[in-house]
Amino acid sequence: MAVSAGVINDIELGLNAKIKSISPVAGGDINQAYRLQTALDRFFIKINSLHKFPGMFESEVEGLAAISKTNAIAVPNVILRGDTGDESYLILEWIDAGQINNVSSKKLGYQLAQMHRATSAQFGFDADNYMGSLHQSNRPRDNWAQFFIEERLQPMIKMAADKGELNKNDVHQFDLLYKKLPGLFTEEPPALLHGDLWGGNYLISSEGKPYLIDPAVSYGNREFDIAMTTLFGGFDRAFYEAYNNEFQLLPGWQQRLKLWNLYPLLVHVNLFGGMYAKQVRDNLSVFV
Incomplete structure (x- = not known):
């Protein structure tokens, strides 16, 4: 066009x-x-x-x-x-793109950890925004479990069910997850999240400086950003080591990646359908 x-x-x-x-x-x-x-x-x-x-x-x-x-x-x-x-x-x-290497990956991990130290009184944000092309509600909540259920999972599940991408049993399985969710992780203070941190939403300049682009921000559990980095690649060991050296993730964070990735996968179900519904079910089965 x-x-x-x-x-x-x-x-x-x-x-x-x-x-x-x-x-x-x-x-x-x-x-x-x-x-x-x-x-x-x-x-x-x-x-x-x-x-x-x-x-x-x-x-x-x-x-x-x-x-x-x-x-x-x-x-x-x-x-x-x-x-x-x-x-x-x-x-x-305009930012001239450079090479992603060990040094720039470490900078990215360290600087993301620094960003995650920015906090707020509640989970959410002072305005709604978009996740991809879908509306994203950011109404404030007092804890991450409530925010993740009510502002992230439930709107996407309703949309997917209305489209026929998820069935009644899928919805029931999520209902079971809601009851278990508070016991699956330890609450931390809200962290400023990029919100859509896959490999296409950062770049390294020709000077080796990391930039974040295309944010879908809110204040939430910082493991949510880390989980999204694992969905489609683009982040290496140096990134995770640098992040943890600066702001150690809580024990068991690796086991919770599939939990937090339920949301971006549901977004993909609503945008693209197909195999993403199976990935949602596979991830959900780990916790229910």
Whole structure:
């Protein structure tokens, strides 16, 4: 899809600079993504439907700001956000990607641990946001078990059941899990979570500096972020060792990874169906 004239005009006015070129780049399933070259600099721009995804880029800006305020790990600078017609756009600084190696993995693990030290009085966040293209509720709760059940699992389970991706027995198995959940882990203070920390949502700059991108933030159990890092690869031993050296995870964290990954897997069930329902059942069977 070509970039509309309305978006181009808005960007040129907002940046006060003539656009020289716009080149498509990989940007996922939700947004059109481009490298934007102006007389000033290069930028990264994302464009999507304002009607389909209202407030998505506002939520992203809020999430990037929350991470930035921790002074623990870098995020891209927000340059400009706007709407024109039925299109929303977000312009971020352009970051030249470098190599992921032992040193950069250690930095990423250490800095994520530092970010997880940022805390809040309750679990949740002061605004809802998105997980992928799905609405994510962040209503505050006093403990992680309640938040994980009511704000994470239950909305996704209802959606999947309504679509026919999960059956009555699946729903019953989750009901059993809810009763057991408080005894399966030790509560910790809420930690600021990236919320969607798979291998595609961080990058290493050409200078070896880690950046987090595309957040779905909330305050929650920090094992949730760690669990997501194991879903699709992209994180090595150096990352986990550096994290634990800085902020030791509680005993048994490895055994709880499948528990916390129930949520992102349910999101994938609702977005893509197919084999993800089987993965949900397999993970659930470990705990019920």
